[in-house]
Amino acid sequence: MHAIKKIxxxxxxxxxxxxIGITNHVLLIPVLLHFGRRDSWLGAAASIIPLVVWVILLYVIIKKSAQRKMIDWLKQRFGNFIAFPVLILVLALSVLHATITLKDIVIWTHVSYLPRTPQTVITIIFLTFCFFAALAGLRxxxxxSGLLLPAVVLLGFFVMTSNFQYKDYSLLMPLFTHGYEPAIKSALLTNGASFELMAILFLQHHVSSKIRLSSLFILxxxxxxxTIGPLTGAIAIFGPFEAADLRYPAFEQWRMVTISKYISHLDFLSIYQWISGACVRxxxxxxxxxDVMGVSKPRVRTCLLIGLSIFFLVIGMYPIEDDWIRKQIVTWYYPLIFVVGLLLPLVLLVLAYLPLKRKEQKT
Known part of the structure; x- marks a missing residue:
C-alpha cells in the first residue's frame, strides 16, 4: 500500500x-508589490521574526502529538466533536489551494507559451500527471521533488546573476515614504504564505525520522x-511601480535574460520551474x-482520486477571468490563510495541553 511507505x-x-516556493513566486510577489510597493521587500524580510515564533509553536504541537496522525490523535483525545471540524477545515483549505494553483498555472501556461492550445487540454494533461503522482503516494x-529541486534552484541562481547587469538596487530605497503600513501588510501577507507549513502537522506521520526544530527554522x-530574492530583483529591474503593474514579475525577469549578444529568449527555462512546482503542489x-479522510483501501483511494480529479477538471474548465482571480487573491485569499494559519495551530496547541482522556492514559 502506497500510503504506508514513509519518507x-x-x-x-x-x-x-x-x-510553497512556486506560490511565493507566482501568487505572493504580485500581491506584495500591490500593497507594499518599495517597502514590500523589507516587510517580507521582517516576516522572519514572527515566523520563527510560529515555527516554535508548530514544533511543540509535533512533539506533543509524537508525530502521530493528527486526525487520529484528536479523535483519541477528544472524539469526533473536535476531530471532524479540523478534518473539514483541512479539506476546505486543500480544495482552495488546489483550485487557485490549477487556475493560475493553466492561465499562465495559456498566456505565456501555449496561446493556441485550449485551456481544457492544458488542464487535462496537468491533472493527469498529478493524478498518477498522488496515486503513487507521498514517497x-x-x-x-528531490530530483527536480536542484535544477529549480540552479535556474533561480542563473536568472538572478544573469540580470545583475539590469539591476539598480538603489531603487529599493527610500523606505517608509508612505508610512509603515505597506511594510506591515507585506510582512503579514508573507507570513500567511509561509503558514502553509502547517500542513506538516497533517503529514508528520509519514515521516520516519524526527522533525527537528533547527530544520524547521532553516526551511x-x-x-x-x-520570496525576497525575486521580489528585490523585480523592484531593482523594473522599479516598484512598474513591477506592481506586472502580472508575473518573476517571469518577466526571465524575459530579460541574455547571454552575450547572441543568446536571448531563455524564458523557456522558467517553464521547468513553474511546472515542477505546480505539479508537486x-x-x-x-x-x-x-490521507486526511483516512482512506486506506487502494480501490477506494483510486475511485476517490478519480472523483477529485474530475471535480478539479470541471473547475479548470469553468471560464473565469484572470483579473477576477487576481482580485480574489489580493483581497481575501492570503488574508484568509493568514488567519487560519495563525488560529488553527493555537487551537491545536491548547488542545495538546488539555488533560488526557482515560482511554489514552491506559494506552
Whole structure:
C-alpha cells in the first residue's frame, strides 16, 4: 500500500520547498508589490521574526502529538466533536489551494507559451500527471521533488546573476515614504504564505525520522528567501511601480535574460520551474485530501482520486477571468490563510495541553 511507505524529514522539506516556493513566486510577489510597493521587500524580510515564533509553536504541537496522525490523535483525545471540524477545515483549505494553483498555472501556461492550445487540454494533461503522482503516494512525490529541486534552484541562481547587469538596487530605497503600513501588510501577507507549513502537522506521520526544530527554522528561512530574492530583483529591474503593474514579475525577469549578444529568449527555462512546482503542489494537495479522510483501501483511494480529479477538471474548465482571480487573491485569499494559519495551530496547541482522556492514559 502506497500510503504506508514513509519518507525522511529532508524529503518532506524538499516537497514543501517546491510547493510553497512556486506560490511565493507566482501568487505572493504580485500581491506584495500591490500593497507594499518599495517597502514590500523589507516587510517580507521582517516576516522572519514572527515566523520563527510560529515555527516554535508548530514544533511543540509535533512533539506533543509524537508525530502521530493528527486526525487520529484528536479523535483519541477528544472524539469526533473536535476531530471532524479540523478534518473539514483541512479539506476546505486543500480544495482552495488546489483550485487557485490549477487556475493560475493553466492561465499562465495559456498566456505565456501555449496561446493556441485550449485551456481544457492544458488542464487535462496537468491533472493527469498529478493524478498518477498522488496515486503513487507521498514517497513518489518526495522522490520526484528531490530530483527536480536542484535544477529549480540552479535556474533561480542563473536568472538572478544573469540580470545583475539590469539591476539598480538603489531603487529599493527610500523606505517608509508612505508610512509603515505597506511594510506591515507585506510582512503579514508573507507570513500567511509561509503558514502553509502547517500542513506538516497533517503529514508528520509519514515521516520516519524526527522533525527537528533547527530544520524547521532553516526551511522557513529558505521559503522566505525564495520570496525576497525575486521580489528585490523585480523592484531593482523594473522599479516598484512598474513591477506592481506586472502580472508575473518573476517571469518577466526571465524575459530579460541574455547571454552575450547572441543568446536571448531563455524564458523557456522558467517553464521547468513553474511546472515542477505546480505539479508537486497539486499532487501533494490531492494526496493530503485522501490521507486526511483516512482512506486506506487502494480501490477506494483510486475511485476517490478519480472523483477529485474530475471535480478539479470541471473547475479548470469553468471560464473565469484572470483579473477576477487576481482580485480574489489580493483581497481575501492570503488574508484568509493568514488567519487560519495563525488560529488553527493555537487551537491545536491548547488542545495538546488539555488533560488526557482515560482511554489514552491506559494506552
Amino acid at each position: 525522511s524529514a529532508l524529503q518532506l522539506y524538499f516537497v514543501f520547498t517546491l510547493s 513518489a512525490i518526495a522522490i520526484v 522557513s528561512i529558505c521559503i522566505v528567501g525564495l 497539486m499532487s501533494l494537495l490531492l494526496f493530503l485530501m485522501l
